[in-house]
Amino acid sequence: MLTGKNLVAGHWRSGETTFNAVEAASGKPIEPAFAEASSADVGDACEAAAQAQSTFGALALKDRAAFLRLAADKIDALGDILTQRAMLESGLPEARLNGERGRTVGQLRLFADEVEDGAWQGLRIDHADAGRTPPKPDLRMRKIPLGPVAVFGASNFPLAFSVAGGDTASALTAGCCVVVKGHPAHPGTSELVAGAISAALKECGLPQGVFSLLNGTDYALGEALVKDPRIAAVGFTGSRAGGLALMEHAASRDVPIPVYAEMSSVNPVVLMPGRMAEAAADLAQAYVASLSMGAGQFCTNPGIVLAVDGEHTAQFIGAARAALEGVPAQTMLTGGIRDAYESGIDTLGAQTGAELVGTGAEGTGPCGRSYVYTVSAADFRSNPAFEQEVFGPSSIIVRCTDLDEVADILSGMEGQLTATLHMAQTDHEAACALLPILEQRAGRIIANAWPTGVDVTHAMVHGGPFPATSDGRSTSVGTLAIDRFLRPVSYQDMPASLLPAGLREGTSGTLVRVNGTWRLP
Ligand SMILES: NC(=O)C1=CN([C@@H]2O[C@H](COP(=O)(O)OP(=O)(O)OC[C@H]3O[C@@H](n4cnc5c(N)ncnc54)[C@H](OP(=O)(O)O)[C@@H]3O)[C@@H](O)[C@H]2O)C=CC1
Ligand SMILES: O=C(O)CCC(=O)C(=O)O
Secondary structure (H helix, E strand, C coil), X not given: CCCCCEEECCEEECCCCEEEEECCCCCCEEEEEEECCCHHHHHHHHHHXXXXXXXXXXXXXXXXXXXXXXXXXXXXXXXXXXXXXXXXXXXXXXXXXXXXXXXXXXXXXXXXXXXXXXXHHCCEEECXXXXXXXXXXXXXXXXXXXXXXXXXXXXXXXXXXXXXXXXXXXXXXXXXXXXXXXXXXXXXXXXXXHHHHHHHHHHCCCCHHXXXXXXXXXXHHHHHHHHXXXXXXXXXXXXXXXXXXXXXXHHCCCCCCCEEEECCCCCCEEECXXXXXXXXXXXXXHXXXXXXXXXXXXXXXXXXXXXECCHHHHHHHHHHHHHHHCCCCEECCCHHHHHHHHHHHHXXXXXXXXXXXXXXXXXXXXXXXXXXXXXXXXXXXXXXXXXXXXXXXXXXXXXXXXXXXXXXXXXXXXXXXXXXXXXXXXXXXXXXXXXXXHXXXXXXXXXXXXXXXXXXXXXXXXXXXXXXXCCCCCCCCCHHHHHHHEEEEEXXXXXXXXXXXCCCCCCCCCCEEXXXXXXXX
């Protein structure tokens, strides 16, 4: 079924050089070979996107929503074929990938509803007042699509953060054409999803330039895409080094563009003393389940746990050790990610003060074994290496002398996607004092749960200050993600016949702010 070709505006193109996907579990190459996209493919995909942009950006909202719904239906209809290929390429289990397909199509459908709702356009009307000194002009504002977006598929979510993942869904919702740089760890999965999107475009009678997929294993491909003058913004999930490189490429263009990169996070979790007195052993079990889920290949992994040293923390550490013994080693996404994980664990274990709490079972083949370390707060604070993300099933428990030391450590941490408080009623006063610190550090603050697992909703923030993301004012999950790919435009004293639909009196069909007051249609 797979062609191994790149999708350039509806045309499946082969190439001079090829690469093979690798079966995650065995490390063996799998068929077919995939074409490495050429610079001509990049140029043609970007040109087609630029050509299609005005048509797609101006599409009636109901038509854009219909396209997103049809794309969701077609991805869903791939069913087992998609799951099986994604399992082979990523090593992730069937249930997880079926769930991820549900999340991906659910996200597209939610975004289709959001398109039709229209409030994301941010419509505002300020009427003229000729009697004011100086006279006040008529001003009307809406948000328009930025232009074609380059999306980098992530390795760790081959569906929900890849070809039709959150970045693609939010860019299309905003009315932006998309050129995806597929992750070379799952090119077959990428091709199947791209085929579904292309078929939906065809059935909706939309230009094929709205969507292209380019595969490749050379950084030059990503660099060329980011530097193409027709690209207006970038969406990325991956390593800090990768995100920073793309930010540099974007900044070095004649016309710099925004890069929305979601990069690295250690997601601090605070175990408050009252809650620890109630349930240290239960917390430890849930902690080990969260850190080892999906071989720890989540940017929301609970990488750092902060607790006040004492009897209950000792109990927590003991229970974590016992829970780890039952955790099997799990296949990691790629050999490169497994090697990076092992080297990260070696570096962590070699730091002064790092004590091994316990490990999961050892595996054979390209597996990630779970590791938990503990360190005193003094050693943690004197060595920034403890705060580096180790991507995989590992975590560090930091033993603090009191909650003031917990607060000091949190204050000194880098930006995070999440921060978590496990607390009992008796902890609320102390937790209240920590909240302002957590708000400064993280995009999502969680009470009495674990950070892995991100719900796709209207109020979700999957973002955070650098280096969690390149722009802490944004989210890459949830409907607010659309805002990254929009730009406000104001029309001053524009004749009604020239105003866009929505800004003429009584045509908004959605929430609009008139002379400062919010009005429903
Ligand atoms: N925090 C998180 O959510 C995640 C972190 N990671 C971290 O990243 C490591 C590698 O995993 P991977 O998923 O491959 O992530 P990478 O960041 O290495 O790669 C992601 C994508 O970006 C491209 N890319 C990376 N660097 C550059 C560059 N300098 N110029 C142009 N394109 C670039 C890659 O291209 P190419 O295909 O050519 O390699 C790939 O398509 C992991 O071991 C882990 O540490 C990974 C996934 C998620
Ligand atoms: O936890 C999730 O659902 C999403 C995590 C994520 O964005 C990531 O690992 O890249």
